[in-house]
Amino acid sequence: MRGPPQAAPAPVPSGSDDWDMWRYVARRLLWVVFVLLVISAITYVIFFIMPPVNPVVLFAGKSPTPTILATVSHQFGLDKPVWEQYLLFVKHVFLGDQYGWPGLGFSFQYRESIRSLMAARLPVTASLALGAALVWLVIGIPIGVASAIKRRTLVDRLAMGFALFFVSAPVFWLGLMFLWIFWFRLGWAAGTGYYGFTTNGFGTWLNHMVMPWVVLALLYAAFYARMARGNLIETMGEDYIRTARAKGLSERRVIFRHGLRSSLTPIVTMFGMDLGGLMGGAIITETVFNLQGIGQWAYQSVGTGDIPAILAVTLVTSFAITFANLVVDIVYAYLDPRVRYS
Numbered sequence: 001m002r003g004p005p006q007a008a009p010a011p012v013p014s015g016s017d018d019w020d021m022w023r024y025v026a027r028r029l030l031w032v033v034f035v036l037l038v039i040s041a042i043t044y045v046i047f048f049i050m051p052p053v054n055p056v057v058l059f060a061g062k063s064p065t066p067t068i069l070a071t072v073s074h075q076f077g078l079d080k081p082v083w084e085q086y087l088l089f090v091k092h093v094f095l096g097d098q099y100g101w102p103g104l105g106f107s108f109q110y111r112e113s114i115r116s117l118m119a120a121r122l123p124v125t126a127s128l129a130l131g132a133a134l135v136w137l138v139i140g141i142p143i144g145v146a147s148a149i150k151r152r153t154l155v156d157r158l159a160m161g162f163a164l165f166f167v168s169a170p171v172f173w174l175g176l177m178f179l180w181i182f183w184f185r186l187g188w189a190a191g192t193g194y195y196g197f198t199t200n201g202f203g204t205w206l207n208h209m210v211m212p213w214v215v216l217a218l219l220y221a222a223f224y225a226r227m228a229r230g231n232l233i234e235t236m237g238e239d240y241i242r243t244a245r246a247k248g249l250s251e252r253r254v255i256f257r258h259g260l261r262s263s264l265t266p267i268v269t270m271f272g273m274d275l276g277g278l279m280g281g282a283i284i285t286e287t288v289f290n291l292q293g294i295g296q297w298a299y300q301s302v303g304t305g306d307i308p309a310i311l312a313v314t315l316v317t318s319f320a321i322t323f324a325n326l327v328v329d330i331v332y333a334y335l336d337p338r339v340r341y342s
Contacts, residue, residue, distance in 0.1 A: 021330075028329065031324045037090065039318045040311070043175035044086050047307045056245035059108045076106070079236035093315070103274035104315075109301065114312045117297070122316070124194050129278035129287065132216040133271070140221035141267070142223050144228025145260065151233065156276055159225060166222040175215045192290035212289045213246060216282055222272060224267060231263035238262075280317025 056073045057064065065070075073079045077088055092103030099106070099113035107114055166174075182189045197205035235241065237258050244254045265340040270310035281295020294313055301309035 025326070025330070028326045032319070032326065033320050034317055036315065040090065040093070040315055041086060043311050043314045044089060047310055067168065071298055104312040105226070107306055107309055109304045109306040109309070114308050116203030117309070118294075118312060121292055121294050121297050123196065124291050125279060125281050125286070127194075127205075127209060128212055128216065128291060128293060129275060131143065131213040131276070132220070132282075133275050135213050135217035136220040136224055137271070139217065141228050143221070144225040145232060145255075147225065147229045148236070149255065156229075159229070163222040163225045166182075169213065169219075171219055171284045172288055174218060175212075175285060177213050178215050179288070183302060185296035194291045194293075194295075212285055213292060215288075216278075217286045219255045223272070227267055230262065231266055233265040236261045265332060268331055272324040273321065274319035274329035276315070279320035279324075282315060 009114055040178075051339070056069055056076070056078055060068050060072050069221035070079070077085055080088070090106075092105070095101070095103070097103030097105070098117050102115065102116065106112070107117055110117060143159045143162065147156045156161050178189075179191065180280055183191050189211050190204075193208060195204045195208050232255075236255070241254060244258050245251075271288070279294075281298055283295035283299050286293045286296040289297070296311040296314065298310060300306075301313070
């Protein structure tokens with residue numbers, strides 16, 4: 001006679017998932033380093049080996065003598081072989097130079113270290129990018145979800161009209177209109193310029209950043225609204241959504257617990273790319289609102305031929321995008337259990 005059936009022993013966590021995650025992160029970090037090396041090599045060749053104007057001449061000024069050209073060339077190491085110049089540049093980036101870490105060189109235009117110029121301008125661009133990203137998520141995703149839920153209704157038409165208008169409206173026009181209406185005519189918001197919250201107070205900083213945030217966010221919010229609507233409509237037609245409804249779950253739980261979570265994965269990808277790209281500067285928005293950020297600096301550097309500044313901005317933008325992609329891949333596993341670190 002058989003005894004009662006024995007319960008199967010509970011599985012013991014082996015920690016393999018955590019180990020796989022850390023191995024995945026380590027591999028991706030190595031990949032980030034490799035991508036930065038490739039991008040820096042290409043950029044270095046374009047701007048230092050094949051520039052339209054000799055960088056030594058740019059630094060030495062008008063009508064330099066051969067002696068001055070030789071001195072400047074030796075000072076910046078441009079008299080060495082190409083491969084040695086690049087290896088020296090990589091060494092300075094990772095180990096630092098006489099100006100500190102990371103070693104990004106010396107600006108031909110401002111006669112200052114790139115590191116100090118970057119430290120002054122990066123907080124401006126970071127404030128603009130992060131604030132605008134928060135605004136466009138708060139605006140875009142709820143509009144897209146409401147449009148998908150109220151499909152073919154007045155809400156849907158108004159939401160898609162909003163998206164179509166702001167996708168089509170140029171950012172510089174929006175910026176000028178906001179300045180004219182809310183600053184010049186109504187006096188509700190501050191004008192142009194950047195005022196750091198550590199030196200001018202949080203209220204002054206916030207007052208000067210609200211309009212740039214909204215202007216930059218409206219374009220992205222329109223894209224995110226359209227994508228959230230399309231993804232959610234497609235997800236709500238899947239078999240597991242019908243199964244959840246058949247189990248008696250409320251429509252609210254089906255939408256927000258099952259449908260929205262799965263439809264967010266493409267949006268997370270787009271968000272990582274957009275935020276990483278904006279860390280390289282939003283040139284038009286920074287120019288309209290006179291924000292001395294990385295984008296405006298890069299635009300001016302191209303015009304003046306400040307090659308070390310262009311190379312530094314390229315590296316910062318590349319790092320921001322590749323690092324954002326790494327974070328997106330990790331977030332994927334929490335949004336979609338089917339994703340594995342393999």
